[in-house]
Amino acid sequence: MTHDVVIAGAGPVGLFLACELRLANVSxxxxxxxxxxxxxxxxxxxxRRGLWASSLDAFHRRGMLEDITMPTAAGVGFGSGAMAGGPGAPRPAxxxxxxxxxxxxxxxxxxPYRLPDSPVANVSCDMAHLESVLAARADAMGVEVRRGVGVEGFEASDEGVTLRAGGETIRAGWLVGCDGARSTVRKVGGFGFVGTDPEFTGYxxxxxxxxxxxxxxxRNYTPAGMYMQGQPGYIAMADFDGGAFHRTRPLTLEHVQAVxxxxxxxxxxxxxxxxGTTWTDRAYQAATYRKGRVxxxxxxxHIHSPLGGQGLNLGFGDAMNLGWKLAATIRGDAPAGLLDSYERERLPVGAQVLDWSRAQVALMRPSPHARALEAILRDLIGTRDGATYFAERVWGISVRYDLGSDHPLVGRSAPDFELADGTKLGxxxxxxxxxLLDFDARAPLQALATxxxxxIAYVASTAKDTLGLGAVLVRPDGVVAWVAESAxxxxxxxxxxxxxxxxPG
Ligand SMILES: Cc1cc2nc3c(=O)[nH]c(=O)nc-3n(C[C@H](O)[C@H](O)[C@H](O)COP(=O)(O)OP(=O)(O)OC[C@H]3O[C@@H](n4cnc5c(N)ncnc54)[C@H](O)[C@@H]3O)c2cc1C
Structure with missing residues (x-):
């Protein structure tokens, strides 16, 4: 066995997952x-990619937020949406x-569970910088990244996975496919992939x-589709051709001009x-996220249109959820069913995002019905209820896993409590x-945690705002697993x- 885990794909999700596994001492x-x-x-x-609260909280919890939100040497690539526009100007979120x-x-x-001085909830950044920060972290943590070596095939058994890659045979305990939309791992592994076919080619x-x-x-909706000129010469278009053009012919000046x-x-x-590049609104999701050791x-x-910037955030959420569970499984101290909870928690979140993207496509269709719906949505999104709802959904703040508790905080991203010494939970x-965060400083909890x-780390401290809680158990991915009211x-x-x-040991 060469490594505990082989990850196919050094995109942002593969690199982030690799760091999570190394953090837990997995090779x-x-x-x-x-x-x-x-x-x-x-x-x-x-x-350009929009990163939302769910991802930014994760980076904060791993000490990477400053590196990721730092302006690049070229002075481009970043900016918090909160700072957009001058005084009195619209501040699109x-x-x-x-x-x-x-x-x-x-x-x-x-x-109530997102405390006022939580990390920034909306940052725009470019993929090149994001990947370079993740690659540097992976390198510093001792992750071996081999470029120019694609996974070509594999066989998996109960004991491990044998891969063929770059003319070599590689043995690993586990294989994770982070190899993007046309994933070889998904295809070779025979994972079902189901969803809805595209309505348009995006340019x-x-x-x-x-x-x-x-x-x-x-952004302009017309009887034939949508075009948007964000900055001079940079044009995005949606051509409702059923996705026929995407990847079937080369992108030429003449074609772009005609469309x-x-x-x-x-x-x-x-x-x-x-x-230039093209994409579609094809929305498909793997029927299962795990098959044995793959x-x-x-x-x-999961794939869907880039509308509203969700895919990358969804992928970081997968990696944060999976890393510690797979590591505990490999170490042998995972409770029964822990690894299966990865799919149980993440698959419904992915399905919701796919529906979110489909709903946007319905609203973009070149039809009077869609324009009528758009007018209503414009009214609603400009209200306090509307804007709050859309921010909650787009930023990932509404995500709550069903962990079997009625307490509204359990299953959510933990509040970034400010502790007595000024440090933040993150x-x-x-x-x-x-x-295990103990606001009551009770000796029984400390003895228990050891x-x-x-x-488990045990922290006894008061906080600037404890939200009226006595204790909170936070999973390594920052999700609240259990809370105690005052005692x-x-x-x-x-x-x-x-x-x-x-x-316990
Ligand atoms: C125009 C556009 C705008 C977008 N805007 C946003 C946004 O604002 N916010 C957002 O959240 N998302 C956005 N997305 C989506 C986002 O870019 C993706 O969801 C994200 O890149 C997925 O990351 P990934 O690591 O899973 O896959 P990828 O980034 O696709 O990385 C996969 C990697 O695997 C490698 N690979 C492929 N096959 C193999 C193989 N067989 N073996 C080994 N390696 C392999 C590839 O070379 C690649 O490096 C946008 C997408 C597009 C197209």
């Missing part, structure tokens, strides 16, 4: 098909089918325009196609251990610890 090798990690499509404007919702309309007081192109004044700025003329309804002239995460497990999770050794019951705490961290 991991990443095999990446592409020899060169650089691509113009990973840089601005194509590489995200969108639904291109209809923006504004920071000033969001009522964050309705999220993102950088062009020179002879007569730019013929195009309207911003743009048809959608915009003007005879605009393009003089150069500098770069697992899927990120785009390998900082206390950087070791990747679970954490029985789980280094699987913690050690028996209940022991039950929760066993449920998530196995038998």
């Amino acid at each position: 991991v090798r990443v095999l990446e098909q592409a020899a060169d990690p650089h691509s113009p499509l990973k840089r601005l404007p194509f590489g 995200g969108h639904f089918a291109g209809i923006p919702f504004d920071y000033d309309d969001i009522d964050a007081a309705r999220w 993102s192109v950088l062009v020179d325009i002879a007569d730019p004044g013929k195009l309207r700025p911003g 743009l003329r048809r959608i915009a309804g003007v005879d605009v002239t393009l003089t150069a196609l500098r770069a 697992l899927l995460a990120g785009d390998a497990a 900082e206390r999770l950087r070791s990747g251990q679970g954490l 029985r789980w050794g280094d699987r 913690p019951d050690p028996d209940q705490a022991a039950g929760a610890l066993s449920r998530w961290f196995g038998q």
